Structure formats: structure tokens, C-alpha cells
């Protein structure tokens with residue numbers, strides 16, 4: 001066990017490249033006993049050993065990708081952010097909504113606007129927004145998801161499974177433990193809210209950091225072409241595709257979202273061209289078929 005909690009800030013400390021084990025204190029003993037409830041990341045938050053360079057890695061986004069939107073976690077998160085704007089900036093409902101939307105449009109992350117313009121402590125924000133979400137109430141042990149990921153693993157095409165998220169590490173670890181998939185990944189790259197400026201997807205620096213931590217030589221086209229990545233964000237998958245990642249998948253579960261996507265002027269370029277393109281997946285259980293034999 002290489003992680004510890006200092007009790008005061010509930011911050012998990014870690015040693016670069018060392019395994020990370022996380023036991024979710026919110027789970028009952030019975031819940032904890034199921035496979036995948038304890039998180040075990042062999043290479044922790046990276047870097048992976050330098051003698052394991054240029055492997056074939058499947059990168060997975062977490063939120064709204066490994067669990068469905070019907071959990072309404074996105075809406076729960078919006079409510080918490082709204083409360084945070086109201087309480088910390090002393091705003092009424094209307095002004096809080098306006099500013100939240102404004103920052104989201106300008107910076108891509110509401111948090112970025114808070115840190116930049118109001119000197120908000122990003123880790124305080126994280127403790128009151130992401131870490132305060134009642135995930136236990138909405139995220140069930142997902143046997144079907146677990147079997148789907150195991151099927152993909154058994155295809156034998158991948159050296160490692162790696163999580164990449166715009167959330168902070170606490171949220172990521174909680175989510176995968178609730179879902180019961182904490183033993184299926186070698187590592188995790190998170191958005192480090194303790195650093196400024198905040199580097200998140202779809203920024204180039206975020207992906208560069210991921211490639212560095214997973215020992216992928218991103219100057220070598222052939223290395224990037226053999227990597228796999230799935231995310232529910234159109235912006236993120238386009239960014240990875242533009243960087244040269246070979247197998248990029250947009251997870252899009254909602255039919256209306258799919259219809260809207262098809263109206264975009266760059267739809268053909270990214271999703272329907274001959275040759276290399278972003279694949280679309282509307283049912284996560286079909287992932288093994290998409291990856292192929």
C-alpha cells in the first residue's frame with residue numbers, strides 16, 4: 001500500500017510510478033468483497049517504467065463514458081457547482097447561473113474561471129463539488145461493464161489499460177471502485193487541480209503529459225497510430241485524432257446527440273471519411289465487436 005491519507009485534507013499522497021491501492025471507505029464490507037471494488041493500479045499515476053516504452057495502450061475516459069448519463073451525475077455536479085458559485089461568491093441564483101455558464105464557455109471548465117478571477121482554491125472546490133457527490137446512491141456494481149472490459153482485455157491486443165480524466169484523482173478512484181472495475185487498469189492520469197494553470201483535455205499539454213507518463217514517443221507516427229482511446233466528448237476525441245492517435249472512439253449513447261453530430265460541418269472529415277476516422281459507439285457493451293478479433 002503506497003497511498004495514505006493525512007486526515008486533515010483527505011488528500012492522497014503518492015510516489016511517482018509506484019502502485020496505487022485505494023479502498024473506498026464508503027463501501028460496506030459486503031460491497032467491498034466483490035471483485036474490482038478495491039482499486040489497484042500497477043503503475044499508479046505513472047510514469048510507467050522506461051523499459052516499457054511504446055507499448056499498445058487503450059485509454060479510457062471515465063465520466064459519462066464508463067457509466068451512462070442516466071445516472072444524472074452530470075446534473076448532480078451542476079447543482080453542486082451552482083451552490084459553490086452562490087455561496088463562495090455571494091451571488092443570487094440568476095447571477096450564479098450566468099457566471100457559471102460564462103466561465104464554462106470561456107475556459108471549458110467552470111473551475112478555471114473561479115481560480116483565475118476569484119483566487120478560489122481548486123482543491124477546496126473539488127472537496128465541495130466532485131468529492132461531495134453522493135455517488136454511492138447512483139453508481140451500482142456494473143457486472144456487464146466489467147465483463148465487457150474483460151472481453152476486450154482477452155482479445156490480447158493491448159499491453160495496458162489506462163484511465164484519462166478531467167476530474168481530480170479522488171473522484172476517479174471513487175467512480176471505478178463503485179463500478180467494480182478498479183483492478184482492470186494499469187494506471188490513471190487525472191487533472192491536477194493543485195497546479196496552476198489547470199491542464200485538462202482537450203489541451204495539447206494534457207495529451208503530451210499522458211504520452212510522457214505512459215512512455216509513448218509521440219514524435220513517432222507509428223507509435224501513436226497503434227494506440228486506442230474512447231471518450232464521450234466530441235472535443236476530446238477530435239483533439240486526440242488530430243494528434244495522430246490511430247484508433248479513436250466517440251461514445252455517444254443518445255440518439256439525439258448522434259443526430260446533432262451528423263449536422264456538424266466537419267462530420268464527414270472526422271467521422272465518415274474513407275480511411276482513418278473516428279469510430280462511433282452507442283452501446284458500450286458492443287466495444288469488443290468494434291475492437292474486433
Ligand SMILES: [Mg+2]
Pocket residue numbers: 061062063064065231232233
Ligand atoms: Mg467524459
